[in-house]
Amino acid sequence: MQMYDLPDPRGHFGPYGGVFVAETLSHALDELRDAYARCRGNAAFMAEFHHELKHYVGRPSPVYHAKRWSELLGGAQIYLKREDLNHTGAHKINNTIGQALLARHMGKKRVIAETGAGMHGVASATVAARFGMQCVVYMGSEDIKRQAQNVYRMKLLGAEVVAVESGSKTLKDALNEAMRDWVTNVEDTFYILGTVAGPHPYPMMVRDFQSVIGEECKLQMPEMTGRQPDALIACVGGGSNAMGMFYPYIGDAKVRLIGVEAAGEGLASGKHAASLCAGRPGVLHGNRTYLLQDANGQITETHSVSAGLDYPGVGPEHAWLKDQGRAEYVAITDDEALQAFSDLCRYEGIIPALESAHAVAYAAKLAPSMPKAKTLLVNLSGRGDKDMQTVADRMGIKL
Amino acid sequence: MSRIAGRFAELKAVGRKALIMFVTAGDPAPSLTVPLMHALAESGADILEIGVPFSDPMADGPVIQRASERALKHGVGLSDVLHSVSSFRKQNSKTPVVLMGYANPIEAMGVEKFVAAAKAAGVDGLIVVDYPPEECGPFVELCGKAGIDCIFLLAPTSTDARIIEVARVASGFVYYVSLRGVTGAGHIDSDEVLARLPKIRAATRLPVGVGFGIRDAESARRISRGADAVVIASRLIQELEAVPPAQAVECARAFVKPIREAMDA
Numbered sequence: 332m333q334m335y336d337l338p339d340p341r342g343h344f345g346p347y348g349g350v351f352v353a354e355t356l357s358h359a360l361d362e363l364r365d366a367y368a369r370c371r372g373n374a375a376f377m378a379e380f381h382h383e384l385k386h387y388v389g390r391p392s393p394v395y396h397a398k399r400w401s402e403l404l405g406g407a408q409i410y411l412k413r414e415d416l417n418h419t420g421a422h423k424i425n426n427t428i429g430q431a432l433l434a435r436h437m438g439k440k441r442v443i444a445e446t447g448a449g450m451h452g453v454a455s456a457t458v459a460a461r462f463g464m465q466c467v468v469y470m471g472s473e474d475i476k477r478q479a480q481n482v483y484r485m486k487l488l489g490a491e492v493v494a495v496e497s498g499s500k501t502l503k504d505a506l507n508e509a510m511r512d513w514v515t516n517v518e519d520t521f522y523i524l525g526t527v528a529g530p531h532p533y534p535m536m537v538r539d540f541q542s543v544i545g546e547e548c549k550l551q552m553p554e555m556t557g558r559q560p561d562a563l564i565a566c567v568g569g570g571s572n573a574m575g576m577f578y579p580y581i582g583d584a585k586v587r588l589i590g591v592e593a594a595g596e597g598l599a600s601g602k603h604a605a606s607l608c609a610g611r612p613g614v615l616h617g618n619r620t621y622l623l624q625d626a627n628g629q630i631t632e633t634h635s636v637s638a639g640l641d642y643p644g645v646g647p648e649h650a651w652l653k654d655q656g657r658a659e660y661v662a663i664t665d666d667e668a669l670q671a672f673s674d675l676c677r678y679e680g681i682i683p684a685l686e687s688a689h690a691v692a693y694a695a696k697l698a699p700s701m702p703k704a705k706t707l708l709v710n711l712s713g714r715g716d717k718d719m720q721t722v723a724d725r726m727g728i729k730l
Numbered sequence: 731m732s733r734i735a736g737r738f739a740e741l742k743a744v745g746r747k748a749l750i751m752f753v754t755a756g757d758p759a760p761s762l763t764v765p766l767m768h769a770l771a772e773s774g775a776d777i778l779e780i781g782v783p784f785s786d787p788m789a790d791g792p793v794i795q796r797a798s799e800r801a802l803k804h805g806v807g808l809s810d811v812l813h814s815v816s817s818f819r820k821q822n823s824k825t826p827v828v829l830m831g832y833a834n835p836i837e838a839m840g841v842e843k844f845v846a847a848a849k850a851a852g853v854d855g856l857i858v859v860d861y862p863p864e865e866c867g868p869f870v871e872l873c874g875k876a877g878i879d880c881i882f883l884l885a886p887t888s889t890d891a892r893i894i895e896v897a898r899v900a901s902g903f904v905y906y907v908s909l910r911g912v913t914g915a916g917h918i919d920s921d922e923v924l925a926r927l928p929k930i931r932a933a934t935r936l937p938v939g940v941g942f943g944i945r946d947a948e949s950a951r952r953i954s955r956g957a958d959a960v961v962i963a964s965r966l967i968q969e970l971e972a973v974p975p976a977q978a979v980e981c982a983r984a985f986v987k988p989i990r991e992a993m994d995a
Contacts, residue, residue, distance in 0.1 A: 341864060352789075352862065353862075354888060355911075358892070511911075515910055613834045628837065
């Protein structure tokens with residue numbers, strides 16, 4: 332691959348990405364794009380960002396060799412990038428810190444966010460508390476039912492959680508509602524979008540803030556193993572943890588990039604959230620990308636045991652990496668993810684988020700087919716405490 | 731001359747302003763779309779704007795979202811909307827029809843196929859909410875060749891440079907969104923809106939329509955002093971929501987008449 336310098340100035344990754352929004356949002360996005368361009372090149376801003384990552388988030392996050400589990404699987408060595416050890420328990424905070432600093436820089440006193448599983452909502456509420464900003468989080472009413480604990484966490488942190496009753500009442504509708512709020516309150520409000528989707532500059536900006544994950548891996552893996560890993564594996568809903576890990580490696584063609592989508596009850600069942608594996612390109616939420624849609628171009632409802640992967644679109648840069656053949660995208664079912672969840676608990680003493688368990692499950696599939704000298708680096712993007720209720724319910728256990 | 735340009739020219743000749751009325755296709759029931767279109771045209775609407783249902787209407791407020799959801803429950807898609815227009819055209823060849831919707835259903839049908847089908851059905855103009863000028867050059871060109879107007883939105887936040895860019899590609903009329911927010915939001919400040927119009931007129935000779943937040947005869951009358959057209963959408967949908975479907979057509983007639991009278995007074 333040639334030197335990689337995407338997106339173009341209007342946010343395109345080949346045919347994907349762009350700014351597909353109503354005129355009412357155009358000015359806000361221009362303002363954001365300009366403000367981010369100034370901050371991205373500003374040493375003081377970046378120094379502050381890294382200071383927060385170190386002292387507030389607790390970075391760098393360690394890379395851990397899952398030795399016992401690798402031996403049991405009998406193939407490639409599996410390493411875990413421990414984003415679950417970040418403050419708030421997931422990679423989401425890397426991005427919310429960056430955007431909150433940008434909001435402050437732009438003089439915005441109110442931040443809004445959308446959330447599915449609640450992790451991005453919690454990370455947004457956290458930074459709003461940290462920087463003294465008002466915070467409103469939009470969350471589908473179906474998700475509120477599934478993630479009561481995270482709703483309470485957000486409220487404890489001082490955020491207002493607004494239940495979204497439109498459409499499928501899940502993440503995509505929460506995103507619609509956050510956009511509507513932003514259009515209405517654009518003067519004083521900053522929209523902290525949680526993934527590498529949405530209109531430009533969000534896919535680029537969220538990727539940039541999250542790429543601290545991959546940058547650290549690039550230093551940590553040679554220290555631990557003497558070289559870069561043979562493959563990176565990360566789960567993909569919107570795709571921010573994967574993009575953050577992949578981005579610094581795009582130019583290194585020897586490293587395979589593998590994104591793992593949610594196959595739900597199986598791709599053939601239609602009950603899944605695998606936009607790259609089973610969708611086709613279209614326009615949603617301000618960008619062109621792979622979407623799960625029906626023959627009429629209506630966005631279809633998705634299914635995954637992990638609320639954080641339950642999104643019918645995907646970041647446009649993933650769409651581009653797929654078409655270019657630079658990254659591979661596969662899908663893992665609910666059952667496979669739950670098995671990996673249990674295995675990691677039992678063999679390594681680590682409780683992964685159900686989202687991350689999809690990446691773990693694919694590593695477990697791939698490792699036995701590879702020699703023991705090969706290495707797989709899995710992004711353990713979040714911890715599983717939030718999923719206790721879901722897992723217990725699936726096992727028929729009442730907590 | 732396109733049907734839209736023709737209609738604005740006729741109105742100008744007699745010193746009247748255009749009333750643009752909106753309904754979502756398939757709401758409250760698919761069988762009512764064509765009767766509603768006729769009722770609106772007969773009771774005083776000069777141009778009809780037909781909403782194409784979409785699962786994720788990001789720029790719309792709760793009222794049009796609900797209309798979209800009801801239509802989707804009836805399984806109404808883009809091809810059904812085009813059928814409604816061609817069936818309307820069998821009895822009405824004069825009233826311009828504009829479709830308003832989002833890009834994805836169009837792209838799912840295929841842009842070329844859609845433009846040809848819209849032309850054949852008798853569609854005169856298109857508002858694709860999430861197709862800003864930078865992202866839809868080839869689409870605008872296709873529409874131009876087919877003689878279909880591409881209508882673009884301008885907002886209170888649109889900069890001067892942006893107004894010029896939009897004016898460069900727009901045809902039919904330009905649609906000024908009269909407030910910050912989504913469709914159906916709040917009340918508009920007519921003086922503020924009227925004060926914005928000269929800047930738009932300096933950039934384009936196209937007629938200027940104003941919409942988002944016009945709710946009654948009085949606000950329509952005030953806006954029509956400065957604008958070439960007023961667009962009413964959410965308020966009509968709300969009226970229709972309040973009556974049984976069997977009364978929808980009568981309700982629409984009763985709603986439009988006083989607005990028409992106020993604008994012509």
